[in-house]
Amino acid sequence: MSVDLPAGRRRIEQLLADHQDQLIKRWAQTAKASADELTEIYEALRSAIAGDDRDLTDVRGLLAELSRSRARRGFTPSDTARAVFGLKEAVYELVETDATPDTMRGFIWFSLLMDDLGLFTFETFATAREKIIIEQTEQLLELSTPVVAIWEGILAVPLVGTLDSARTQVVMEKLLQALVDTGAEHAVIDITGVPAVDTQVAQHLLKTIVAARLMGAECVISGIRPQIAHSIVTLGIEFGDIVTKATLADALAHALRRSGVLTTERKATRIAIRAEDA
Amino acid sequence: MTAAREMPIASNGDVVLVRQYVRGVAVEMGLSLVDQTKVVTAASELARNALVYAGGGAVRVETVENGRRRGVRLTFSDEGPGIPDVDRAMTDGWSSGTGLGLGLSGSRRLVDEFDLESAPGKGTVVTVTKWGR
Numbered sequence: 484m485s486v487d488l489p490a491g492r493r494r495i496e497q498l499l500a501d502h503q504d505q506l507i508k509r510w511a512q513t514a515k516a517s518a519d520e521l522t523e524i525y526e527a528l529r530s531a532i533a534g535d536d537r538d539l540t541d542v543r544g545l546l547a548e549l550s551r552s553r554a555r556r557g558f559t560p561s562d563t564a565r566a567v568f569g570l571k572e573a574v575y576e577l578v579e580t581d582a583t584p585d586t587m588r589g590f591i592w593f594s595l596l597m598d599d600l601g602l603f604t605f606e607t608f609a610t611a612r613e614k615i616i617i618e619q620t621e622q623l624l625e626l627s628t629p630v631v632a633i634w635e636g637i638l639a640v641p642l643v644g645t646l647d648s649a650r651t652q653v654v655m656e657k658l659l660q661a662l663v664d665t666g667a668e669h670a671v672i673d674i675t676g677v678p679a680v681d682t683q684v685a686q687h688l689l690k691t692i693v694a695a696r697l698m699g700a701e702c703v704i705s706g707i708r709p710q711i712a713h714s715i716v717t718l719g720i721e722f723g724d725i726v727t728k729a730t731l732a733d734a735l736a737h738a739l740r741r742s743g744v745l746t747t748e749r750k751a752t753r754i755a756i757r758a759e760d761a
Numbered sequence: 762m763t764a765a766r767e768m769p770i771a772s773n774g775d776v777v778l779v780r781q782y783v784r785g786v787a788v789e790m791g792l793s794l795v796d797q798t799k800v801v802t803a804a805s806e807l808a809r810n811a812l813v814y815a816g817g818g819a820v821r822v823e824t825v826e827n828g829r830r831r832g833v834r835l836t837f838s839d840e841g842p843g844i845p846d847v848d849r850a851m852t853d854g855w856s857s858g859t860g861l862g863l864g865l866s867g868s869r870r871l872v873d874e875f876d877l878e879s880a881p882g883k884g885t886v887v888t889v890t891k892w893g894r
Contacts, residue, residue, distance in 0.1 A: 647773050679780060679798060681805040682861045710798035717799060718806075718867030719853055 491589025506573045513569035550604040560608035564601040571597045628654045630661040637669045637738045643676030651687035669738040673731045675706030685720045705734035765823035776808045790831045792893045800891040803871040806864045807837045815841020832892035840884040
């Protein structure tokens with residue numbers, strides 16, 4: 484539907500110009516926003532409508548700002564869109580008293596314009612949200628793959644959650660860099676927090692370990708729970724000569740013995756950690 | 762009882778969602794911890810196959826009942842290139858890609874019932890069932 488009759492449009496322009504203060508006051512009431520904020524948008528809208536090219540860039544910019552600031556203050560996108568629609572209501576109240584066909588056509592045109600702008604704030608909100616989510620995913624990737632030194636010459640990499648290609652890449656890079664930085668000769672990769680080990684996860688683990696070996700470090704995989712061991716055997720994955728241990732404590736004891744810190748064969752106290760939820 | 766649910770497999774994120782949902786259903790069906798992990802691993806394997814080799818697909822997760830026993834049935838379907846030689850694809854250590862070559866054969870061992878239908882150009886449908894003890 485395209486309603487863009489010059490007469491009606493001019494009528495609305497006239498209304499917006501004549502009753503600016505009244506409209507903004509009414510708009511501020513329905514939109515629950517400050518009049519200052521709205522005046523800026525109102526003026527941008529007026530000059531956009533008056534211009535021949537109908538360039539709404541300024542209005543969109545201001546609305547995007549409004550949408551973002553409201554999102555930060557915890558408003559829902561519907562609230563923001565409704566705030567924009569508030570102007571329609573204010574204008575309608577004026578139009579009602581002067582219901583000529585031209586004015587009504589003009590109002591419908593104006594109404595479509597405001598609908599578009601309302602939807603635009605919605606889009607801005609969604610885009611801003613998506614951006615935050617992407618940033619958080621990246622942060623999580625960084626945060627969730629720490630490499631910690633648990634003893635002189637022994638590093639630990641506790642893995643929690645899903646191990647996909649992107650994660651593995653980060654883990655591998657961080658581990659290899661840490662091996663160079665610390666000169667460690669042992670690394671323990673703990674998979675207590677990995678809910679399921681399938682062939683892809685296993686392959687990623689194997690690659691990481693081979694890469695660490697190339698750099699002269701010996702890797703131990705720890706945190707293999709009974710059900711994971713069951714699945715690995717059934718799948719037919721072979722870890723070859725890679726040392727695997729049930730708990731991080733066992734792996735640490737193994738690494739300590741290998742590095743000559745621990746010489747007795749005394750059984751270390753065992754600490755079992757359970758993490759079931761995917 | 763949980764109703765059957767169709768889930769899309771279009772990204773790595775979807776594989777994670779499938780895994781989580783299958784775990785939830787397996788817990789509800791009273792599968793033991795080992796069996797839960799097995800069916801979840803098989804789901805992960807088959808979903809990733811659909812994603813990697815067929816560019817995506819869908820899975821139908823449903824609960825099944827057979828007298829006393831309850832279980833989970835998963836039907837993975839894709840419209841990818843299909844598997845030209847099913848026998849070879851089911852062999853341990855053989856992979857047309859860069860994987861370990863254990864996905865299909867390993868999945869068959871992880872579940873109780875395994876059915877694979879595929880023809881070149883026709884896509885692939887894999888149906889697996891895991892029963893509680």
